[in-house]
Amino acid sequence: MYTEGLTENRILLLQELSKNPYLTNRDLMKVAGFKDRTYPTIAKKSLTEKGYLVENNFEVDYGKLCRNKIDMLYAFIVFSGGDEYLQKILENIGSYRESLSLVETCFSSYLVSFYSDNNKKIQEILDYLVDRSILHSYIIFKRYHKNYWRYPVFIKDNGVPALSVPSFDNLLKDREIPDLDLGKCEKRLSFMDLRIINHFQAGNFNCNLARIQKYEKEQGNPFSYFKLKETLRTLIERGIIEKKPYIFPFPYKECYKFILCLRADTFENTQRIIFNLGEETRIFEKITYVSSPDEKKRFGFLECVTSPLFFIKLMRNLDTYNEIVEKRVYILMNCSKSLPKKGIPLEYYDLKMQELHFPFDKFFHKLRKTIECNEDRGFLDKKRSPKKFLSKK
Secondary structure: OOOOOOOHHHHHHHHHHHHOOOOOHHHHHHHHOOOOOOHHHHHHHHHHHHOOEEOOOEEEOHHHHOOOOOEEEEEEEEEOOOHHHHHHHHOOOOOEEEEEEEOOOOOEEEEEEEEEOOHHHHHHHHHHHHHOOOEEEEEEEEEOOOOEEEOOOOEOOOOOEOOOOOOOOOOOOOOOOOOOOOOOOOOOOOHHHHHHHHHHHHOHHHHOHHHHHHHHHHOOOOOOHHHHHHHHHHHHHOOOEEEOOEEOOOOHHHOEEEEEEEEEOOHHHHHHHHHHOOOOOOOEEEEEEEEOOOOOOEEEEEEEEEOHHHHHHHHHHHOOOOOEEEEEEEEEOOOOOOOOOOOOOHHHEEOOOOEEOOOHHHHHHHHHHHHHOOOOOOOOOOOOOHHHHOOOO
């Protein structure tokens, strides 16, 4: 793997940012051993250009954002149309979040995610797309948990370089399991709160408050810089938004990226396996739990950025664990055709009720109009009335 440009100082910088992403340049000078106050900025810029670091990324705890429950739905879809057409379809679904292009042999496939306050409506839309032969099939999972971010370890505390391929011998050992429960909405949010959340989850203006203030003033929202700064601090203290930089073990374009969805004979064993997997190694992981729509099956869900050798050995070793009763692996394309990621759409947030509700019927009718206006009538063979797919809320 390509590792050029990772000096000891830069490794220390990455590891310190993974522990505390709010460190100032003055703090980084001390812990990483830089002699000039401009070095941390120069080093971070270089690491970003080389593909090791994406610094300004924020996650939203939507349990604390809304009084009503918002699920994250993941749909693994298979289709035979063009990628541009899929993007046009997804743009009609206002709760769409992200699409990741997957490696497939015969058909195109994506992992598509949606925010949802009504999971049945999303399934009805996907069923309609299958009925119109736009999708061949889909598998859906839902999530109502945080992501646990586990950053790569480059050098251990004893000074020994960390391995990029760990041992797989003790995946069932007892261990402490992190709390992935979402928070609860306990204090009202203001219009300014929502504007800041919206900018920071999207990474607008590189999360620069001065530029955000200028933009908001142009939009007719004369927020003071001091008030924006104070509100941002409060949102972070309340855990509504949290800075989560991406730190990769190798330059991102050189890495192997995949998703592992795994279920063991007990949920406790599922937890042990996914949290023991890759600990204290040169691997980037996002770990959470998902379930089947009926919640009868619960899975560990891992997004991994690692080396190809790790993936090969992982597949071989997981097969030796009889406790694992089900697993699905989805490989992400390196030259990704993935569609742009969107934050939680706050234009549907009701400030009075402090709830988020999506108008899925409007999304469906807009989607149907897009499909029916498409010139390729042979591809969009109509088999039965779409009205059957809409149920009353």
